[in-house]
Amino acid sequence: MNASTExxxxxxxxxxxxxxxxxxxxxxxxxxxxxxxxxxxxxxRVSPSVETLRELLYLLGEDLALGSEERDTxxxxxxxxxxxxxxxxxxxxxxxxxxDFVLRTRREMEGSKAxx
Amino acid sequence: xxDETMPRSAPQLLExxxxxxxxxxxxxxxxxxxxxxxxxAYPSYDVDVAYSRSHANVERLVKALGEIGVRLRGAxxxxxFQLDARAIENGAxxxxxxxxxxxxxxxxxxxxxxxxxxxxxxxxxxxAGLDVRVASIDHLIAMKRASNRTKxxxxxxxxxxxxxxxxxxxx
Numbered sequence: 412m413n414a415s416t417e418x419x420x421x422x423x424x425x426x427x428x429x430x431x432x433x434x435x436x437x438x439x440x441x442x443x444x445x446x447x448x449x450x451x452x453x454x455x456r457v458s459p460s461v462e463t464l465r466e467l468l469y470l471l472g473e474d475l476a477l478g479s480e481e482r483d484t485x486x487x488x489x490x491x492x493x494x495x496x497x498x499x500x501x502x503x504x505x506x507x508x509x510x511d512f513v514l515r516t517r518r519e520m521e522g523s524k525a526x527x
Numbered sequence: 528x529x530d531e532t533m534p535r536s537a538p539q540l541l542e543x544x545x546x547x548x549x550x551x552x553x554x555x556x557x558x559x560x561x562x563x564x565x566x567x568a569y570p571s572y573d574v575d576v577a578y579s580r581s582h583a584n585v586e587r588l589v590k591a592l593g594e595i596g597v598r599l600r601g602a603x604x605x606x607x608f609q610l611d612a613r614a615i616e617n618g619a620x621x622x623x624x625x626x627x628x629x630x631x632x633x634x635x636x637x638x639x640x641x642x643x644x645x646x647x648x649x650x651x652x653x654x655a656g657l658d659v660r661v662a663s664i665d666h667l668i669a670m671k672r673a674s675n676r677t678k679x680x681x682x683x684x685x686x687x688x689x690x691x692x693x694x695x696x697x698x
Contacts, residue, residue, distance in 0.1 A: 484684040484685070484687070484688055485684070486684055486685045486688040487568070488688060488692060490568035491566050491567070491568055491685070491688065491689050491692050492692060492696075494563075494566040494567070494568060495566045495692060495693065495696055498653065499564040499565075499652040499653060499654060499661065500652075500653045500654065500655070500656070502563050502564055502565075502566060503540060503560065503563055503564055503654055503655065505563075506537075506560070506563035506567075506570060506571060507537040507538075507540065508537075509570050510536075510537035510570040510571060510572055511536055511537045513570055514533065514534065514535060514536060514537070514572070517533065518535070
């Protein structure tokens, strides 16, 4: 994720405050805190709790909407599903065979490199 | 594990775990082999176990390790190592080479608060024909999360997916 476009709590608050055309000082007054505290949050010098962020956005007339979604890890789930269909015993047998295959292949590749 | 330390063949699980079982050692299979038992597709080239630090268990562990024929891995050939309960109790984590493959025997495991917790959440599975306690996928995740190695970060991603797949399969 690009740092300049990354959505941080500070950026989220700053964007909302500017959208609402509220100064840091006024937001601080509403929240019973200091302008410098709001500034520190917006500059991501401190990370507010979800509850603090929710309250500050509430004071700006906005609601915090959190969400989550499944991460694309790049892991091929079909491999895991195939293994889960086996017993742990069978999984280990396959795993050991695969480890042997990898090691044998490495040796063969190193051997052909050395021969060349 | 780098190119120089890659073993020539996969470890022999039965030869490494059977003496532990026979001597009644209180241990839990962890690491890549436990991951495979849980459904991981990543290969593993060594065997890792966590063990209880009770004196009686350490005594049993020493007998089993003696039968397996362990030697300290990466230590100079002439470095004396007396395999006895005192040596095990003076250390915590031991990395061995054996005639059956690399064998790590660990008591202090990053990401795990206690052996008792690890054992409580483990489950008994058939491994190489033996009934062996295997660490839970959640504890395997905790161990990978506590490690900074690139390999472990990749495996962490897979273990999180695997936990999700297990959850789906159980529905």
